[in-house]
Amino acid sequence: MSRSAHPAGPRHADVLTEGHYSAPAADLNVLDEKVWSRTVTRDADGALTVGGITVARLAEEFGTPAYFLDESDFRARCRAWADAFGPDADVFYAGKAFLSRAVVRWLKEEGLNLDVCSGGELTTALDAGMPAERIAFHGNNKTVAEIERAVEAGVGRIVLDSFQEIVRVAHIAQRHGVRQRVQIRVTVGVEAHTHEFIATAHEDQKFGIALADGQAAEAVRRALALDGLELIGVHSHIGSQIFDMAGFEVSARRVVQLLAEIRDEHGVELPEIDLGGGLGIAYTSEDDPREPHEIAKALSDIVTRECESAKLRTPRISVEPGRAIVGPTAFTLYEVGTIKPLEGLRTYVSVDGGMSDNIRTALYDAEYSVALVSRTSDAEPMLVRVVGKHCESGDIVVKDAFLPADLAPGDLIAVPATGAYCRSMASNYNHALRPPVVAVRDGEARVIVRRETEEDLLRLDVG
Numbered sequence: 001m002s003r004s005a006h007p008a009g010p011r012h013a014d015v016l017t018e019g020h021y022s023a024p025a026a027d028l029n030v031l032d033e034k035v036w037s038r039t040v041t042r043d044a045d046g047a048l049t050v051g052g053i054t055v056a057r058l059a060e061e062f063g064t065p066a067y068f069l070d071e072s073d074f075r076a077r078c079r080a081w082a083d084a085f086g087p088d089a090d091v092f093y094a095g096k097a098f099l100s101r102a103v104v105r106w107l108k109e110e111g112l113n114l115d116v117c118s119g120g121e122l123t124t125a126l127d128a129g130m131p132a133e134r135i136a137f138h139g140n141n142k143t144v145a146e147i148e149r150a151v152e153a154g155v156g157r158i159v160l161d162s163f164q165e166i167v168r169v170a171h172i173a174q175r176h177g178v179r180q181r182v183q184i185r186v187t188v189g190v191e192a193h194t195h196e197f198i199a200t201a202h203e204d205q206k207f208g209i210a211l212a213d214g215q216a217a218e219a220v221r222r223a224l225a226l227d228g229l230e231l232i233g234v235h236s237h238i239g240s241q242i243f244d245m246a247g248f249e250v251s252a253r254r255v256v257q258l259l260a261e262i263r264d265e266h267g268v269e270l271p272e273i274d275l276g277g278g279l280g281i282a283y284t285s286e287d288d289p290r291e292p293h294e295i296a297k298a299l300s301d302i303v304t305r306e307c308e309s310a311k312l313r314t315p316r317i318s319v320e321p322g323r324a325i326v327g328p329t330a331f332t333l334y335e336v337g338t339i340k341p342l343e344g345l346r347t348y349v350s351v352d353g354g355m356s357d358n359i360r361t362a363l364y365d366a367e368y369s370v371a372l373v374s375r376t377s378d379a380e381p382m383l384v385r386v387v388g389k390h391c392e393s394g395d396i397v398v399k400d401a402f403l404p405a406d407l408a409p410g411d412l413i414a415v416p417a418t419g420a421y422c423r424s425m426a427s428n429y430n431h432a433l434r435p436p437v438v439a440v441r442d443g444e445a446r447v448i449v450r451r452e453t454e455e456d457l458l459r460l461d462v463g
């Protein structure tokens with residue numbers, strides 16, 4: 001995620017001592033289509049529109065801050081993933097990126113499956129009508145109550161994450177008189193090139209069961225021996241916001257090797273492997289994500305090749321993209337409040353949201369883009385830091401970016417690529433009210449998750 005400091009930039013840049021920023025785009029009014037959702041454009045007056053509606057109208061009707069989700073882009077991305085993987089593979093959208101009832105209905109209509117990782121996500125999925133057999137249930141510490149509900153609902157698979165869970169799920173399934181379809185999540189020992197907190201397949205972490213020291217093989221032994229379980233395959237997820245396919249290739253190879261060992265030891269060929277999610281998206285113009293068809297081809301080629309050399313039947317592949325589907329489909333709209341030029345440093349632009357609607361910058365040092373969207377401007381670029389309204393100096397939304405120097409309070413600015421892990425990780429810090437998610441499509445906008453109100457806050461406060 002890092003970019004090198006760049007000496008260019010007409011204003012402030014000559015005196016800057018720290019920060020990772022690039023030269024301003026030649027024309028700040030041009031919206032880079034890499035980071036904006038597909039129906040975003042500027043209208044004749046220079047205002048940004050999404051799904052044919054201008055941000056001024058959206059701000060007036062729904063207020064700011066708010067997330068605007070481009071529904072047709074979301075659906076198109078679902079279809080692109082489903083088409084790329086084809087009928088012999090399964091795409092599970094990772095609900096942790098962003099989940100709501102509307103999203104579940106879109107997934108269902110577009111033929112995707114759903115990965116959930118908590119009772120709350122499971123409830124949302126079932127409530128919105130996702131067939132249970134199209135749901136995968138994840139988590140490193142599912143409660144007994146959550147497992148009960150998943151088994152009762154008849155979820156298509158539970159991904160087992162520990163030795164205790166193998167036994168827990170088996171007992172619960174037996175009690176319900178069913179054989180639960182399960183996969184075992186293995187840690188394949190790949191160091192994904194991403195932020196430490198979102199890398200998940202190196203061995204020193206809480207997820208999965210290690211391949212390296214024979215633990216995974218032992219987990220398979222135990223799962224195969226339990227009547228309540230139908231072991232359908234092995235699962236691996238190596239991390240998040242990854243561009244380099246090499247990690248996935250190593251992971252696929254190791255998972256196939258495990259299938260070969262299982263065949264040799266037990267005489268069974270497990271029919272499925274899941275290679276998880278983690279595909280990166282463009283947050284800035286410098287990110288170059290892969291297209292779903294390239295990813296599908298790379299993964300299926302490696303699995304096919306490895307299976308041929310191990311003389312295994314090629315298993316059915318599944319993947320779990322979250323960010324890659326929803327991330328690029330939404331932007332956050334903010335109103336500029338105060339503007340503070342710090343001589344010799346940078347200009348702080350404060351917006352009406354912040355770390356409560358986007359914690360990723362503070363948490364992962366994530367980089368974002370930002371644009372003035374209520375109008376165009378011919379003013380020269382100024383280097384800014386977009387910050388929120390929270391009582392914390394780490395409350396940064398966009399660390400270093402360029403906005404026009406005539407930026408003024410009341411202007412609307414938007415941060416693209418906030419569809420994933422922003423609303424889903426939003427908080428009430430400082431008793432902020434979590435913003436709404438508004439779906440926009442073909443000239444119509446509708447709230448799919450409403451804005452929190454002060455009554456919502458007080459309702460929970462029962463002291």
Ligand code: LLP
Nearest residue numbers: 094237240241277278279320321322323421
């Ligand atoms: N499958 C499993 C088992 C996962 O743990 C995850 C993400 C995914 C799929 C989806 O990964 P994606 O395709 O969205 O990268 N909050 C962090 C990301 C945490 C991801 C956790 N697991 C962030 O904001 O970057």
